[in-house]
Amino acid sequence: MRVARLFRFPVKGFPAEEIPEADVRTGRGIRGDRVAAFTNGSLDIPDDSWHRYSAFTVLKNDTDLQKWQVALDLAEAADSSQPAVADPSATVTLTSPQNETTTFRTDDRDTRATSADFLSARIPPQGDFPRALSVADQGMFDSQAAGVSIINPATVAAISQTADGQAALAPGETELDPLRFRGNVLVDGLAPFEEFALIGKIVRLGGVRLAITQAIERCPATTVNPTTTAVDVNVPRVLASACGHLHCGVYGRILESGLVSTGDEIEIEGDAPRELVKTARTPRFMTVLGSQQICNDIVEVSLRDDQGWIREFDEPGTNLRVHLDLGEPFWRTYTITDVSDDIVSIAVRTQGKGSRAVAELAAGQSVLASGPHGTMTANRVFGGTTALVTAGIGITPSLGLMRGAELSGTEKIKLFHVDRDHRTACLWDRLQKRAHSRQIPVETHHRDTASQGRPGHADLVDWLAGCDNVMVCGPADFTRAVLDASAEAGVPAVHQEIFASPNTGMSEAIAQCSPAEVTLENSGTSFLWEPQQGTLLEALEARGLRADNSCRGGSCGTCAVSLAAGSVIYPVEPAARIAADEVLVCSAVPSGPISLGI
Incomplete structure (x- = not known):
């Protein structure tokens, strides 16, 4: 390196x-x-x-x-x-x-x-x-503490070679220019994304010592081509869709002044003081502790968060993203089924090359992960009479919601699960045990489609009658049926979970959604949102309405607006944390009629 x-x-x-040389202070x-x-x-x-x-x-x-x-x-x-x-x-x-x-x-x-x-x-x-x-003594950096930014061109090249990256490149371009990322130091000798392994380490570059403190979140400045000066590639969107995060490069705090020149070796000296390293949900490497098959094609994988960040942000209902290199950047989102100190467990269905690769990770291997992510947390889903309605592997969000949550204000829990030939029986049994361990009345319904057929509209309406909150997760047609039944049953709040991935990216996930009426409270106007319009932000902009925004990838929180009525879904869960009555319009689409405070 x-x-x-x-x-x-x-x-x-x-x-x-x-x-050719930098004097670093x-x-x-x-x-x-x-x-x-x-x-x-x-x-x-x-x-x-x-x-x-x-x-x-x-x-x-x-x-x-x-x-x-x-x-x-x-x-x-x-x-x-x-x-x-x-x-x-x-x-x-x-x-x-x-x-x-x-x-x-x-x-x-x-x-x-x-x-x-x-x-x-x-x-x-x-x-x-x-x-x-x-001017200022410490320089005019984004943070008050000056530092040095490091970019790995191998990571930039890998991003460029993804399908999203290639589709976004201008004619004649073969890959993104690393100078888009405005780094101080470009390094050789690292594999793609390996720079994230430097977080929490002390490194020496020539005569300079740095503590690598955090990953760098990318903003719209990266949309500008440094050679042509044209705004040509939405890099934050490419990162979000192709990599599952918005980060490229790492930031170092200067521990020892000195000179560094091109060609100088970069050496890792040891661990940085914990107080210098920023605790975050950003990509970092975790160590695989092991895995076990819990039923049929479902494996539970346990990972140790080597940075110890998972416990700082853990909430029942969140999920973990695992980022792989399978010839190009590849990622998947998995429900967190358990957290104990620095150890996080996820449920993985071994279908598709990505999930099979995760399930087959050997103990001791390192894997890039980020999170916990997710806005469909227990404190938002539960209240009054709450129904968790799932199909197939969609049961895992219910299992995550039921772990450790206090569920204050919840009067009754209804569990409805649909599968075929009891393929997810192990998870259904675990979910029931977690629910019955609470001092709250629980009603359970399981339907085996092999012997009983799929539930009809009348069945679903009957199940959901009297509910204050409904969470649904399952295949697209099942989800639509539950949403329709919830509307007829008069359910005030419906929460929908969609797990996007490189094979079911933002556009594909949005295409699964149904049209919905969007009311703008401040102007008293409304319009019909349809999937081809994209996110709420894109739909607003297409109508000449200005909404504050920056990253356009769900990370910065700039686009948050008040959600006065209704509920939304996030095809790709945003990283930004917002209030329960807000929505990130750059990442959200309506799950039914909604009213926005704009």
Whole structure:
């Protein structure tokens, strides 16, 4: 593993400069990296202090920034072994797409003000406050603590070769350019996604020591082609559909200053202090502890979360995503059936090459996983009289919902399960035991379609009469039948679970849904949503309605709006956590008539 290329970004949001050697300082990052940032007018902030990225003109909000050119001249540096201080002086020249230039010095307020006026005349504002070129001792990074970002080009190449990646590439392109990901360090010698194994480790690059603290979530800045400057590939959407997450690259906190050059070896020195590593649901490697067949073609696989993050976010009803390399990135979502300390168990049906590969993982192997994910948690599903209605392997979400939840406010639980020849009898027995262990009345119904046939509409309406909440999971036709019966039975809240995957991606999962009326409370208007319109965000935009958004992949939470009535489903479960009465319109579709607070 070695350093292949080095970059710095003198002005936040503007293009990079490639450099052969980097002077890296604790508390400051690479000298010359993010020495200034141009405010966007949305906030009134001082020009000599750090602020969150939302106050600045950045590439994800103004993709024309990639058309500018940047040149940097650094004053003589102090001894790199000394504690971090601001760069003594940096002279920055910015050249517009029309070949007009402006130059400022970071330590000179007058030249910064002149250049800010120049930029204000050429870059649209996002508010009415005066705009400025801001500087800060630690640099103008997204986080207040400076650091170094590392990108693995092998991962970028693997993403490019997926069906989603190839479909998104512009004519003549064969793969994505790693420079889209705006990293400081590009590395050689790692397999695709192997950089995630560095999280929680201390690494040495030349004379620099870093603690690798987190995976990097990608934003719409990656949609910009660094060569053509065109907005041509929705990278967050490709990541979400092809990889099951929105992450590419890792971030390092600087422990020891020094110089790093292209060609330097990268060595792992040991574990980083736990307090430096960000606890998250992001991709990380887990160790397989073992597996056991629990009935027919269903295997329960146990994994140890080596980072110990699973217990921080665990809720009954969540699921785990397993990310594999089967010639190209591949992922599957599995219900979490049990969590004990750092050990998580998932139920895997051994159908399809992906699930067979998961079921066949040997004890001691490492596998990339993320989560727990999911919004259909016990605290949202249960209340009053609650029915869990499932078919086949769709029983696993019920099993997950019943583990460890307090179920406060729940007066009665109804369990309805349909399968053929009792193929999921082991899971049905376990579910009943969990339900009957509660101090809540339980009603159970099992139907074997081999001997009793499928339940008809009247059967389902009768089952669901008097329910306050219904959760349904099963094949598409079964789910539609339960949704229709719930509507006729007058069930106030229906929760639908869909597990998307590379073979049943966003578009395919949405295609399974039925049309629904969407009411916009603030305007009093409504429209008929249909599957071909895509997500709620896409349907709103097609009607000229603006909804705040950023990642468009369910990760940042920017697009959350109030869900005043009805319920939605998420074809691919989002990572962002929102309130129970909110919906992420970039990732959701209606499961029936809904009302949005917009």
